[in-house]
Amino acid sequence: MGQVQQAKALYSVVTDGSITTPKGFRAGGLHCGLKKTTRHDLGAIVCEVPAASAGVYTTNVFQAAPIKVTRESIESDGFLRAVIVNSGNANAVTGKQGEDDAYEMRSRFAESIGVSADQVAVASTGVIGENLKMDKVRAGIDALPAKLEADRDAADGFCQAILTTDLVQKMVCVSVEIDGRAVHIAGAAKGSGMIHPNMATMLGFVTTDAAIGSEALQTLLREATNYTFNMITVDGDTSTNDMLVAMASGLAGNSELTPEHEGWAAFSAGLRYVCEVLAKAIARDGEGATKLVEVQVHGAVNDEAATAIAKTVIGSSLVKSAVFGADANWGRIIAAVGRAGQPVNPDTVDVRIGDIVTLEGSRPVAFDEEAALEYLKGDTVVIRVDLHMDNGTATAWGCDLTYDYVRINAAYRT
Numbered sequence: 001m002g003q004v005q006q007a008k009a010l011y012s013v014v015t016d017g018s019i020t021t022p023k024g025f026r027a028g029g030l031h032c033g034l035k036k037t038t039r040h041d042l043g044a045i046v047c048e049v050p051a052a053s054a055g056v057y058t059t060n061v062f063q064a065a066p067i068k069v070t071r072e073s074i075e076s077d078g079f080l081r082a083v084i085v086n087s088g089n090a091n092a093v094t095g096k097q098g099e100d101d102a103y104e105m106r107s108r109f110a111e112s113i114g115v116s117a118d119q120v121a122v123a124s125t126g127v128i129g130e131n132l133k134m135d136k137v138r139a140g141i142d143a144l145p146a147k148l149e150a151d152r153d154a155a156d157g158f159c160q161a162i163l164t165t166d167l168v169q170k171m172v173c174v175s176v177e178i179d180g181r182a183v184h185i186a187g188a189a190k191g192s193g194m195i196h197p198n199m200a201t202m203l204g205f206v207t208t209d210a211a212i213g214s215e216a217l218q219t220l221l222r223e224a225t226n227y228t229f230n231m232i233t234v235d236g237d238t239s240t241n242d243m244l245v246a247m248a249s250g251l252a253g254n255s256e257l258t259p260e261h262e263g264w265a266a267f268s269a270g271l272r273y274v275c276e277v278l279a280k281a282i283a284r285d286g287e288g289a290t291k292l293v294e295v296q297v298h299g300a301v302n303d304e305a306a307t308a309i310a311k312t313v314i315g316s317s318l319v320k321s322a323v324f325g326a327d328a329n330w331g332r333i334i335a336a337v338g339r340a341g342q343p344v345n346p347d348t349v350d351v352r353i354g355d356i357v358t359l360e361g362s363r364p365v366a367f368d369e370e371a372a373l374e375y376l377k378g379d380t381v382v383i384r385v386d387l388h389m390d391n392g393t394a395t396a397w398g399c400d401l402t403y404d405y406v407r408i409n410a411a412y413r414t
Contacts, residue, residue, distance in 0.1 A: 010176060010265075010266045010269050010270065011174050011175055011176030011177070011266060011269075011270055012174065012175050013172070013173070013174050014173040014174060014175050014184065014186075016152065017172075017173025017174070017175075017184065017186055018152045018155035018156070018171055018173055018186060018188075019045060019155050019158065019159075019171060019173075019186045019187065019188045019205060019207045020149070020150045020151060020152070020154060020155045020186075020207075021173045021184050021186050021207075022173075022184040022185070022186055022207045022208050022209035022249060022251075022252075023184070023209040023249060023251035023252060024047050024048045024049055024051070024209060024249035024251045025045060025046070025047055025048075025150065025207045025209075025247075025249065026045070026046050026048075026148040026149055026150045026154065027043065027044065027045045027046070027148060027149070027150075027154050027155050027157070027158040028043060028044060028144065028147030028148040028149060028154045028157050028158055029042060029043030029044075029147065029154075029157035029158045029159075029160055029161030029162075030042055030043075030140060030143060030144060030147050030157070030161070031140075032086075032136045032137060032139060032140025032143075033133065033136040033139075033140075034086055034087065034088035034089050034126070034132070034133060034136060034137070035087065035088040036088075039160060039163070040087075040157060040160040040161035041086055041087045041088045041140075041161055042084075042085070042086050042087075042137070042140040042141070042144060042161055043084075043085050043086075043144075043157065043158040043159075043160075043161025043162055044082055044083065044084045044085065044109065044144055044148065044158070045082065045083050045158060045205055045207065045247070046081065046082040046113055046148055047080070047081055047082065047207075047247055047249050048249070049081075049249055049250070049251065050079040050080070050081060050119065051079060051080050051081065051247035051248055051249050051250070052078060052079060052212060052213055052214040052217055052247070052248045052250065053074050053078060053079055053080040053121075053214060053217070053245065053246060053247050053248070054074065054214060054217040054218035054221045054222075054245070054246045055070060055071065055074050055121070055218075055221075055243055055244065055245045055246070056221055056222055056225050056229075056243065056244045057070075057071070057242070057243045057244075058240065058241065058242040058243065060240045060242075062092065062093055062240045063092075063240060063241075064090055064091055064092035064093075064094075064098070064124060064128075064240045064241040065091050065092070065094060065098040065099045065101065065102040065124075066091055066102045066105075066122040066123050066124045066241065066243075067241065067243055068099065068102070069099075069102045069103060069105075069106050069121070069122045070083075070121040070122055070123065070243060070245065072118065073106070073117075073118050073119065073120060073121050073122075074121065074214075074245075076118040077118075078213075078214030078215070079119060079214065080119055080120065080121055080245075080247055081110075081113070081115040081119040081120065082109065082110070082113060082115065082119065082120045082121070083120070083121040083122070083123060083205060083245055083247070084105055084106070084109045084120060084121070084122055084123075084141070084144075085122075085123040085124070085125075085158075085161060085162050085203065085205075086105075086123075086124050086125075086126075086132070086137065086140075086161075087124075087125050087126050087161060087162055087163060087164050087190070088125075088126040088127070088164070089124060089126040089127055089130055089131075089132050089133070090124050090125055090126045090127055090128045090129075090130075090240060090241050091124040091131075091132050091241075092124070092128045092129070092240040092241055093128055093129050093240065094129065094130070094131055094132075097131055098131065098132075101131065101132045101134055101137075102122050102124070103117075104134065104138075105122050105132075105137060105141065106120045106121075106122050107120075108138060108141045108142075109141050109144070112141055112142060112144065112145050113145055113148075121245055123162075123203050123241070123243055123245070124241055125162065125164055125190060125203055125241050126164055128240060155171065155188070156169065156171075158188065159171055159188050159190075162188070162189075162190040162203055163190050164190065168281070168285055169188075170188060170189045170190065170191075170278050170281040170282065170285070171186070171187065171188045171189075172186065172187055172274050172277040172278060173185070173186035173187075173274075174186075174270050174273060174274060176263070176266045176267060176270045177266075178210065178252070178254040178257070178261075178263035178266065178267060179253075179254040179255055179263065181252050181253045181254045182252065183208065183209060183210045183252040183254055183263075183267065183270075184208060184209055184252070185206065185207075185208045185210070185267070185270045185271055185274050186206065186207050186208070186274065187204060187205065187206045187207075187274040187275065187277075187278050188204070188205050188278075189202050189203060189204040189205070189278040189279075189281070189282060190202060190203045190204075190282075191203070191204075191242075191282035191285070202229065202242050202244075202282055203241070203242060203243060203244075204229065204243070204244040204245070204275075204278060205244075205245055205246075205247075206221070206244070206245070206246035206247070206271070206274060206275075207246075207247050207248075207249075208246070208247070208248045208249070208252075208271075209248070209249045209250065209251045209252040210248050210250065210252055210254060210257055210267060211248070211250040211252065211253075211254050211255065211256045211257065212248050212250070212256060212257040212267070213256060213257075213258075216257060216258060216259075217246055217248055220267070220268050220271050221244065221246050221271070223268070223272070224268075224271050224272040224274075224275040225244060225275065227272060227275075227276070228272065228275040228276045228278075228279040229244060229275060229278075229279045229282075231279065231307070231310070231311070231394070231395065231396040231397060232279045232280070232282055232283045232314075232396065232397045232398060233283075233311065233314055233315045233396070233398045244275075246271075279397060280292065280397050283397040283398050283399050284399065289399035289400055289402060290324065290379070290399075290400055290402060291323055291324070291378070291379050291380065291381050291399060291400045292379065292380045292381070292397065292398075292399060293314060293319075293320070293323055293380075293381045293382075293383065293397065293398045293399055293400060294380070294381070294382045294383070294395060294396070294397050295310045295313045295314045295382075295383045295384075295385070295395065295396045295397075295398070296310070296382065296383070296384045296385070296393075296394075296395050297309045297310040297313075297385045297386075297387070297392075297393060297394050297395075297396075298384070298385070298386045298387070298392075298393050299386045299387040299388045299389050299390065299391070299392070299393075300342065300343075300387050300389060300390060300392030300393070300394070301342070301343045301387075301389050301390045301392055302390065302392040303392045303393060303394060304392070305342040305343060305392050306392040306393050306394035307394040307396075308340050308341065308342050309336075309337055309340040309342050309344075309385065309387075309394070310385075310394040310395060310396035311340075311396050312336050312337070312339065312340035313333055313336040313337060313340075313383065313385065313396070314396040314397065314398040315398065316332060316333075316335075316336040317401055318332040318335070318336075319332045319333055319336055319383075320398065320399070320400050320401035321400070321401050323376060323381050323400040323401075324400035324401055324402050326373050326376035326377050327376070328353050328356070328358060328367070328369065328372035328373070328376060330351045330353065330358035330359050330364075333351055333383060333385065334349065334351060334359060334362075337349065337385055337387075343389065344387055344389075345387065345388070345389055346362055347361065347362050348361060348362060348387065348388040348389065349361075349362045349385065349386070349387055349388070350384075350385070350386040350388070351383070351384070351385055351386075352383070352384040352386075353372060353375065353376070353381070353382075353383055354372075354375040354381070354382055355375075356368070356371060356372050356375065358372075381400075
C-alpha cells in the first residue's frame with residue numbers, strides 16, 4: 001500500500017484546510033516590488049506562541065544568506081514565532097551585503113510583530129547573484145503585519161508570495177486524532193525548476209498545532225524528507241536556497257508526542273503524507289512539464305539500492321524525453337537502471353510502463369505499441385522496475401523534459 005493510501009486510513013484530508021488551519025497560525029502576503037509582475041513577492045507565517053521548530057536545508061555548497069540566518073534562529077533554542085519569505089530574488093552569492101540584508105529582514109520583521117529577532121526565520125527564492133532592493137523590502141515588511149490573518153484567503157496570499165516560475169500554488173492539510181484531540185498538519189511549498197535531490201529542492205513550510213518537542217520534530221521532518229522531497233527531480237539542479245521549515249504551536253491540547261506515544265505513528269504518517277503531496281505537486285509543476293512521472297523500484301538488494309536506481313531513472317534526460325514524446329522506449333529505462341551503480345542481475349529485470357509489460361526476465365516482450373502510446377499521452381506515467389533480487393523498494397517522482405523547459409530557463413533573468 002502506498003504512503004498516501006496508508007495516511008488516508010489513519011486520518012482525514014481537510015479539503016478546505018490551509019497553513020492557517022492549525023491553531024495559533026496566521027499568514028499573509030503582498031507585492032512589494034521585487035517581481036516585475038504585480039504578483040505577491042513577500043509573505044509570512046506567524047505563530048501566536050513560540051513554536052517548536054525544525055529545518056532541513058539544501059546540500060548545495062553555495063548556501064544563500066537566508067539559510068544561515070534561519071539555521072541560527074532555529075538552533076538558538078529550537079523555537080520560532082515567524083518565518084518571512086520573499087520571491088523574485090534569491091539573495092544568494094551576494095557576500096556580506098547579502099548577509100546584512102537577510103539579518104535586517106529578520107530584525108525588522110521581528111520588531112514589526114513584537115518578537116525577538118532570533119525567533120524569526122528568513123527564506124528567499126529567485127535570481128541568484130543580485131542584491132535585494134531593500135527599500136522595497138523594508139516598505140513591504142512594514143505593511144505585512146496588516147495582511148496577516150488566520151483564514152484561507154490569507155494563506156493563499158502567502159502561497160502566491162513564494163512562487164517563482166510555478167504555475168500553481170501548492171498547499172495541503174490533514175487532521176488526525178491524538179489523545180482525543182483533533183491535531184492538524186498543514187504544508188505549503190514552492191518549486192518548479194532547479195529541483196533535484198538531495199534536500200532541500202524547494203521552499204517548504206509545515207505548520208501543526210501538535211504538542212511535540214523540537215528534537216522529535218526534527219527527527220520526523222528529516223525522515224519524511226528522505227521519503228518525499230529527496231525523491232523528486234525536475235532538472236538535476238539543486239538550488240542554493242532551498243529549505244523546509246516546520247513549526248508546531250502545541251495548541252491542539254494533546255500530550256507531548258514522543259516515540260513512545262501511541263499517536264506517534266499516526267502523526268509521523270500524517271507529516272509524511274503532507275510532504276509527499278507537496279513533493280509530487282512540485283514534480284508535476286516542473287518547468288514546462290506536461291506529465292507527472294512515478295518510478296517504482298522493487299526487488300532490489302536493499303532500500304538504499306532501490307532509491308539510487310529510482311533516482312537515476314527519474315533523473316534520466318533520455319527517459320524524460322521519451323515520456324514527453326509518448327515513446328515506450330524501455331531501452332532508455334533499462335540503461336538508466338544499469339548505470340545507477342547498484343547491484344543488478346542483468347538476467348532477471350522486468351519493466352512495466354503502466355500495466356504494459358515491455359521487458360520480462362531481461363528479455364523483450366511484444367506489446368501493443370498503440371496502447372502504450374495512448375497510456376503515455378496521459379498526465380501521469382508510472383514506470384515499474386522489478387529486479388527480483390531481494391526486498392528493497394523505493395519510489396521517485398519527476399516530470400517529462402519539454403521544449404518549454406529550455407524556453408523558460410533560457411530567459412530566466414530577462
